[in-house]
Structure formats: structure tokens, C-alpha cells
Amino acid sequence: MKFAYRVDGRDLTLTLEKTPSGYRARLGDAVHEVEFIGVEGDQIHFRLDGESVRARAAAGPGDRWVALGGRTWRIEKAQAARRAHDAGAGGGQVAAPMPGQVRAVLVAEGDEVTQGQPLLLMEAMKMEIRIAAPRAGRIAALRAAEGATVNKDDILVEIT
Amino acid sequence: MPSGPPAPAPPFARLLIANRGEIAVRLIRACRELGISPIAVYSEADADAPHVRLADAAVLLGPPPAAQSYLDMGKVIAAARQSGAGAVHPGYGFLSENAEFARRVEDAGLVFIGPPADAIARMGDKAAARALMEQNGVPVVPGAQALPDDSALAKAARAIGYPVLVKAAAGGGGKGMRVVHKPGDLAESAAAARREALHAFGDDRLILEKYLAHSRHIEFQILADRHGNTLHLFERECSIQRRHQKVIEETPSPLLDDALRRAMGAAAVAAARAVDYTNAGTVEFIVDPDTRAFYFLEMNTRLQVEHPITEAVTGLDLARWQIRIAAGEPLPFTQDNLHQRGHAIECRLYAEDPASGFLPAAGRLLHFQPPSGPGVRVDSGVQTGSEVGVHYDPLLAKLIVHAEDRPAALQRMQTALAETIALGLATNREFLQDVLAHPVFIAGQAATRFIEDHLPDWRPQEIPAAALIAAALAELHASVVSGRPPADSDPHSPWARPSSFRLGGGR
Numbered sequence: 001m002k003f004a005y006r007v008d009g010r011d012l013t014l015t016l017e018k019t020p021s022g023y024r025a026r027l028g029d030a031v032h033e034v035e036f037i038g039v040e041g042d043q044i045h046f047r048l049d050g051e052s053v054r055a056r057a058a059a060g061p062g063d064r065w066v067a068l069g070g071r072t073w074r075i076e077k078a079q080a081a082r083r084a085h086d087a088g089a090g091g092g093q094v095a096a097p098m099p100g101q102v103r104a105v106l107v108a109e110g111d112e113v114t115q116g117q118p119l120l121l122m123e124a125m126k127m128e129i130r131i132a133a134p135r136a137g138r139i140a141a142l143r144a145a146e147g148a149t150v151n152k153d154d155i156l157v158e159i160t
Numbered sequence: 161m162p163s164g165p166p167a168p169a170p171p172f173a174r175l176l177i178a179n180r181g182e183i184a185v186r187l188i189r190a191c192r193e194l195g196i197s198p199i200a201v202y203s204e205a206d207a208d209a210p211h212v213r214l215a216d217a218a219v220l221l222g223p224p225p226a227a228q229s230y231l232d233m234g235k236v237i238a239a240a241r242q243s244g245a246g247a248v249h250p251g252y253g254f255l256s257e258n259a260e261f262a263r264r265v266e267d268a269g270l271v272f273i274g275p276p277a278d279a280i281a282r283m284g285d286k287a288a289a290r291a292l293m294e295q296n297g298v299p300v301v302p303g304a305q306a307l308p309d310d311s312a313l314a315k316a317a318r319a320i321g322y323p324v325l326v327k328a329a330a331g332g333g334g335k336g337m338r339v340v341h342k343p344g345d346l347a348e349s350a351a352a353a354r355r356e357a358l359h360a361f362g363d364d365r366l367i368l369e370k371y372l373a374h375s376r377h378i379e380f381q382i383l384a385d386r387h388g389n390t391l392h393l394f395e396r397e398c399s400i401q402r403r404h405q406k407v408i409e410e411t412p413s414p415l416l417d418d419a420l421r422r423a424m425g426a427a428a429v430a431a432a433r434a435v436d437y438t439n440a441g442t443v444e445f446i447v448d449p450d451t452r453a454f455y456f457l458e459m460n461t462r463l464q465v466e467h468p469i470t471e472a473v474t475g476l477d478l479a480r481w482q483i484r485i486a487a488g489e490p491l492p493f494t495q496d497n498l499h500q501r502g503h504a505i506e507c508r509l510y511a512e513d514p515a516s517g518f519l520p521a522a523g524r525l526l527h528f529q530p531p532s533g534p535g536v537r538v539d540s541g542v543q544t545g546s547e548v549g550v551h552y553d554p555l556l557a558k559l560i561v562h563a564e565d566r567p568a569a570l571q572r573m574q575t576a577l578a579e580t581i582a583l584g585l586a587t588n589r590e591f592l593q594d595v596l597a598h599p600v601f602i603a604g605q606a607a608t609r610f611i612e613d614h615l616p617d618w619r620p621q622e623i624p625a626a627a628l629i630a631a632a633l634a635e636l637h638a639s640v641v642s643g644r645p646p647a648d649s650d651p652h653s654p655w656a657r658p659s660s661f662r663l664g665g666g667r
Contacts (some may be wrong), residue, residue, distance in 0.1 A: 003632045007623045008515075014628050016636075025632075027625050028611045032628055039637045042583075046633055048626050055630035058526035058583040064634060065526060070578030071590055071622045075631045098519040103359065121355070128356050129519075131444050143612035149550060152522065 003077035023047075069105060089113055092159035094119060096150045103128065105146050107157070111139045119157050120144065133159060170195035171487030172246035172271065176202070177215070178236045181462070181541035182558060184211035185247050185481065190479035199243045199487060201236060204228035210541055217243055224551045225586050229643050230254045233261050237268050247271035253553065256462040257284055273486045275461050279435040284461040287329045287367050288633050293456045296434040297426050301446065301455040304367035305329065313368065317346055320370050326350050329365035336360060339371050374607045375446040378413050380428035381470045382441045383481060387490045392425040393474050394500050396442075396466055399596060399608050402518050402653030407588065408595060409466040411473050412507045414566065414604025415449060424454050431459055440467070440482050449607065457591030462624055465508070468537060472504035472562035473522070484549060501567040504562045507577065507592045511554040514591035514618050520554040523547070523623065526584030528556070530578035535562045548585055566604070570596055590620055 003014040016023040022035035035047040045054050063076045079158040104121040107113060113133045120131040137159035144156040174200045179189045184200060188211060205224035212218040219239035221229040229235070232252055240248050248265045250256035256274065259281035265272040274280070283289050287305030294300055303325075304316035317324045317340070326337030326349055334398035336357035338349035354364040397413035398406040416424070428443035442464050444457040467478045478496075485491070488565040513522040525546045530538040539558030548554060561568040561577050561634055577593050600606050607613075609636035 001632075001636070003629060003635065005631065007628075008620060012623075012628060014632055016629075024489050025625070027628060028237065030625060032629065034633070036633055038494055039634070044637070045631050046636050048629060048630070053626050055627065056527065056529075057630055057634035058585065059634070060523070060526060060584055062630045065583035067581045067583060068624070068627045068630060069479055070584065070619055072581075072587070073584065073620070074589065075625050075628065097516070098631050099522040100520070101550070103355070105666075108168075123356075123359070128352060132558070137321050151481070151550070152519075153439075 006076040006078050007073055029127050040160070041050050042147070085091065092133060092135070092140070094131060094157040094159065096122065096144075096152055096154045096156055097129065097131070100129075100150065102144045102146055102148045102150060103154070105142065105144065107139050109142050113137060113139060113159065123149075125149045131156060133157075164276050171483060171489075172196050173187065174199055174216075174243060174245045175249060175273070175483070176236075176240040176243060176245035176270075177211070177249050177251065178218075178230070178240075179249075179256075180206055180211055180255055180552065181555065182539045183212060183251040183465075183541070184537050185378065186542050187251060187479055188214050190477065190483060193477075194483060196483070199240075201239050201567075203231070203551070205547070205551055208411065209546070210543055217648070219243055221437060223550065226254065226551060233258070233264055237264055237270075239266070239295065240270055241268060245270065247273055247483070249273040249439065249482070250462065250606075252462050252465055253515065257460070259284060264424070264452060270496050271486050273439070273482050275435075275437050275439045275636045276566060277440060279437045279441075280461045281588075282435045283441075283461050284328060284329060285329060286458060287365065289364065290367070290456075293431060296430055298431050298456045299371045299454065301366060301372070301457065303365045307368065309365055310350065312351055314343065314346055316368050317343065320368060323326050323371040325369045325371040326353045327369060328353060328361060328366050330361035331357060331364040336366075362557070370628070371444055372391055372448060372455075372611055374450075375448055376413070376415055377406075377444065377457075377608050378447050379444040379460075379464075380413065380425055380435065381464075381467070381478070382428060382432045382443060383478070383491065384438045385485050385491045386431055386488055389491045389494075391491065391493075391495050391498065392428050392443075393470050393476065393478075393498060395424065396464075396469055398466060399606050400610055401515075401608055402611050406431070407508050408471055408505065408592065409512070410503065410566075410569070411469045412500050416445060420447075420452055420454070427456070431456060435459075437461075440478050441487050446608070448574070449605075465555075466506050467564075468539060468558065469504035469506045469559040471596065472560060473500045473502055474498060475501065477539050502562055502564050503566045504544050504560060505569050505573045506558055506560045507573060507596075508555055508588075509557045509559060509580065509582065509592070510588045511548045511556055511585045511634070512588055514587040514588050515620060518588070519550070519611065520550070521586040522550050522554075523585050525556070525582065527581060528583075529581040530557055531559065531579035533572075533576070534577075535572055536576050537562075538559070543544070556585075589614070591618055594618065 001016045013099040015026045025032040048095040058065045100122045102140045103123045115136045117133045118130045122129045140160040174197045176182050176275045188198040197216045200218040203224050221235045255261040262272045262277035267644040290300050307313045323341045326338045336353045338351045338353045377398045384390040396411045398409045400408035431443045442460040447454045447456045512518045529545045536562040561572040563572045569662040
């Protein structure tokens with residue numbers, strides 16, 4: 001079985017092959033023997049190369065969160081991550097970097113903009129963030145109005 | 161059953177808590193201990209929040225935006241009257257430093273749990289407060305107020321010398337604050353600060369201060385009753401900040417010795433007396449570690465987020481004393497009775513991503529398990545399943561530890577952070593762990609620019625194979641339980657069909 005993940009912007013492929021006692025895990029050049037012990041609530045217990053591992057895991061919409069050894073990782077499924085990436089970084093699309101409120105819209109549809117020109121001001125609680133044009137072009141669509149509440153990754157502006 | 165002396169009658173039968181989140185929960189507990197019935201308020205976004213369920217009654221204020229709920233004075237006061245409350249506690253943030261609100265609460269025949277409206281107004285105007293402090297012999301940061309336009313601003317900045325700090329005159333909490341390093345950036349930073357200030361406070365006046373890059377932020381807790389007793393409960397060092405907002409606080413400060421502590425404590429008491437302060441408040445100073453000179457920054461006329469570390473080392477319950485002082489009780493102790501015992505640290509666990517500029521995160525908290533154990537206190541307003549929204553501060557919980565000395569407190573906090581599990585949202589937990597493990601922080605030498613200077617490009621640790629394998633096993637297990645193959649596995653693999661394999665080899 002192949003698991004295509006993305007963690008912190010990096011693509012990682014893990015394979016698990018069935019063995020008599022559990023699985024053989026391959027990650028890059030490394031090979032590990034895995035013996036699954038059980039799942040209890042959000043706790044997953046297994047042996048990795050003979051060492052007992054207890055991790056916490058929870059599934060979100062397109063990702064899985066794992067806490068292990070005092071650290072936490074967000075593990076995106078690569079398909080979901082690619083979709084989100086394509087939606088956000090498709091050249092002229094400008095997405096909200098955080099959830100919050102649109103405080104000011106500084107451009108109008110049809111405007112010519114230069115790279116780095118401020119397009120919008122957003123605010124989330126105590127911070128004002130300036131959203132700048134990723135490249136030069138013309139404003140093809142303005143998807144956010146002043147005062148609108150937006151979620152992270154919502155498309156705010158399209159530049160052609 | 162043996163019984164002690166009869167409990168004194170509660171000062172109020174019912175008290176309305178005009179806040180949400182962890183501070184509302186903390187104040188509900190203070191009410192319970194005093195025999196007061198706590199009344200909560202909430203917005204539509206908080207209908208299932210812990211503070212709503214813990215209170216005896218809860219009044220819906222309105223839609224999620226704070227302006228239509230927690231910041232709507234008329235609705236809050238109406239809720240207090242409707243629920244029969246005799247007093248209103250504003251918590252921190254929202255209406256807590258709004259003099260008009262304090263006045264309107266009193267005008268409605270209710271007791272405001274905080275300082276007199278006049279003291280809030282006088283300290284709230286940063287420009288007037290600076291002038292008043294100077295008159296009362298409290299040192300202030302070199303700076304300027306009453307700056308009508310950009311040319312006055314530029315002239316004052318030149319006189320003070322760059323870098324300068326542009327601040328909202330009506331400000332607080334880091335809003336409307338900008339560091340400006342060169343004259344060319346002044347106009348744009350001032351415009352942004354004015355916009356933030358106008359939005360947050362309805363007042364776009366600015367003040368300028370000399371920006372002291374390597375200063376330490378050290379504040380003193382004040383407790384003053386209505387009978388002329390004004391005491392300080394020692395310091396809290398809050399130098400670890402991002403975006404001018406605190407993330408780690410500790411007491412005692414590793415910088416202060418007894419002489420400096422006494423001098424700053426006396427200045428803090430003088431600052432409070434200058435505005436006839438009563439109830440709990442905090443006088444903030446910045447300290448130059450080289451010259452050991454200290455300067456008044458501002459007074460926060462409310463309970464601070466970081467008040468629990470003072471409670472830990474002094475043994476006094478600040479929230480309870482706030483209520484008792486407001487009810488007219490005199491403080492039964494003097495300055496000489498107060499001592500700092502051991503060392504306490506607070507870490508603020510935020511839903512935010514330290515790897516991308518500390519941008520706030522929103523979403524569902526899939527799993528939350530706070531730490532526990534000797535000397536560990538958790539003040540939290542969320543639980544597993546809570547939605548963390550965009551409308552309010554993304555503070556999930558405050559972790560507070562108390563131990564015999566600073567090294568022991570650091571170890572205790574590291575253990576508590578490692579034990580904390582928060583899944584489903586980006587949090588700053590790992591970042592906090594890395595700050596506490598940094599040699600400069602361990603040495604007690606971290607200044608307010610610590611994060612920019614020492615952890616500017618912080619990244620999370622690389623994921624170990626064990627964590628990826630845990631994710632894959634969890635996915636497999638979920639697919640077996642649901643009878644569907646794991647979404648991203650190879651659909652042609654025989655192992656992907658639930659009937660064809662048994663997870664764990666039949667165990």
C-alpha cells in the first residue's frame with residue numbers, strides 16, 4: 001500500500017507491505033519493521049523495529065494530525081494538498097493567508113497592478129496584514145468586499 | 161460533622177461575567193468560591209462554549225462579531241439587569257478598559273469589578289498618562305505626544321532619534337503599534353497605525369516613543385482597596401513577545417535584584433496613586449538591561465492575562481480580591497506581609513502558525529488534552545470539539561507552572577508542554593518548547609526582540625518515520641472500521657480491500 005503524504009510542504013511517500021508479523025515500512029531508503037498492536041480512542045500503539053510507540057492521531061477533513069514524543073505534525077494527504085495548492089498558487093489567484101476580515105480593498109476590477117502592489121488589507125484580531133500582488137497584471141476579479149469575513153485560502157483577487 | 165466558622169455572606173448574589181473563553185471560566189470559579197452565582201454572556205459562535213455551560217445562567221448577546229455581542233455595552237448591561245446581577249466583571253480585552261462602560265455599569269446601579277471610570281480614562285489616554293507620570297516623578301520613555309500631522313510626527317521622530325515606536329494614543333494590547341527604523345517608512349507606518357487605532361479604539365491619535373531594541377518588559381501587579389491601601393504584588397517579566405504580544409511570562413524576573421525591585425515597585429505604586437487607582441491593575445515598564453534604568457510604558461487598568469503567575473508566587477487569588485475590593489473590603493495585609501515564593505512561568509498556547517508569521521489558525525479542535533500534575537495549572541476555555549473561530553483571540557489555554565526555583569520551573573513547563581495534546585489546528589506549542597530550550601532564555605537574558613533576534617526563521621522539526629507510520633496505520637484502521645479502502649493508497653493493491661487483510665495480523 002502506498003501512502004502519499006505532504007508534511008510542511010514536502011512530499012513523502014510511505015509504503016507498507018504485509019509481513020507475517022505486521023508490515024514492512026519503506027520511506028525513502030529506510031526500511032522499518034512494524035507490528036501493529038491496537039487503537040484505543042485516539043491512541044495508536046505499535047512496535048517500530050521492536051520499540052514500542054504510542055502516538056495520538058486525529059483525522060481532519062484533508063489531513064491527519066499526529067502527536068508523538070511531545071511534538072505534533074500535520075500530515076496532509078498529497079491529493080488534498082495538491083488541490084489546495086493548485087487553487088491558491090495558480091499564478092494569478094491571490095488567496096487569504098489567514099482567516100479574518102477584509103478591512104480595505106485598494107484596487108478595482110480592471111486596474112493594472114505591479115508586482116508587490118498592495119491589493120487589500122486584512123485584519124484578524126490584533127493584526128493588519130497587507131495582501132500584495134504576486135505578479136504584475138490586470139485585476140480580472142475581486143472576490144472580497146470590504147468588511148467581508150473570509151477563511152484561510154479563500155480566493156480574494158484574480159489577476160490576469 | 162465538624163464545621164469551621166460560618167462562611168461570610170457573599171458580597172453579591174449574582175455577578176455577570178462580560179467575557180468569554182478561559183478568563184470567563186476562571187472568573188466563574190472565583191464566583192463559586194465566594195458563594196456568588198455566576199452569569200455568563202455569549203455570542204452565537206459560543207453557544208456550546210465551556211463558559212456558557214459552567215455558569216448558572218447565560219444570556220445571548222447577538223451574532224459572532226464582537227461589535228454586535230461582547231463589545232455592545234447596551235446589550236451587556238441589559239443582560240446584567242435582566243439576570244438580576246449586582247455586579248459586572250469585564251475580564252480582559254473587550255470592554256475591560258472602556259471608561260464609558262465602567263460609568264454606564266455604575267449608572268445602572270451595578271458594581272463594576274475594576275477601577276473607577278476616571279482612573280481608566282486617565283490611564284487609557286497614553287498621551288495624558290505620559291504627562292501625568294512625568295509630573296509624579298515616574299520615569300517615562302523619551303518620546304512625544306500631541307502630534308497633529310505627519311510633519312509634526314516626522315519632526316518629533318527626528319528629535320527622538322530612530323528607531324521610534326508609533327503607538328495609538330488610545331491604545332493597548334499591541335494594536336496600532338509599529339516600529340519605524342528609518343524616516344522613509346514613517347508615513348506609511350503611521351497611516352497603518354492610525355487605521356488600526358481608529359478601527360480598534362475609534363481614535364486615531366498617535367504618540368511616539370524611542371524604540372529601545374534590547375529592552376526588557378517588566379510589569380508590576382497592583383492591588384489597591386477603597387480605603388487608601390495601595391500595594392504591589394511584585395513583578396512579571398514578559399519579554400518574550402511576538403507582534404508586541406506576550407507569549408511567555410515569568411516571575412520573579414531574572415533581571416531584577418532586590419534594590420531595583422523595590423525602586424520599581426515604589427514607582428508602580430506612585431503611578432497607581434496618581435490616578436486614585438483601586439482594584440487590580442498592572443503598571444508596565446521597560447528596563448534597559450545595560451543601564452538598569454526603567455521607564456513607565458502604560459498602566460493596564462484590568463486583570464492581566466498573565467495574572468496566574470503572580471497568584472502562584474504570592475499565594476493570593478487576584479480574581480477573588482478584585483471582587484472583594486469592589487464590595488468594599490479592606491486589604492488585611494501590608495506590603496511587608498507580601499513575599500515571592502518560588503518561581504512561576506506561564507505559556508500561552510495559541511492557535512497560530514509560528515512558521516508563517518504567527519498567523520492565527522481557525523478550525524475544529526479535534527483533540528485537546530491539557531497537562532496536569534504537581535505545580536501545574538491550566539486555564540482554558542476550549543475542549544475537544546471546540547470550534548476556534550476568526551472573531552476572537554486565538555488563545556486556547558494558558559499553562560502555568562510553579563516550582564521552587566527557575567530551573568525547576570523550566571523543567572516543569574517543558575514537561576507540561578510535552579504532555580499537552582492539541583490536534584486539528586496549528587498551535588505554537590513546539591515554538592514555546594524551543595524558546596524555553598534556547599540558551600539565551602535559559603540564561604535569563606531574553607529581551608523583547610528575542611524572537612526576531614534568535615528564532616526569526618523558526619521551522620518545526622522534521623517528521624520522524626514513526627509519526628508517518630502512525631498516520632498510515634491510523635488511516636488503515638479507520639478504513640477497516642468504515643469498510644472503505646484508505647483514500648490515498650493504491651486502489652489496485654490487494655491490501656486495500658478490507659476483506660483481504662486483517663490489520664495487525666489477527667491480533
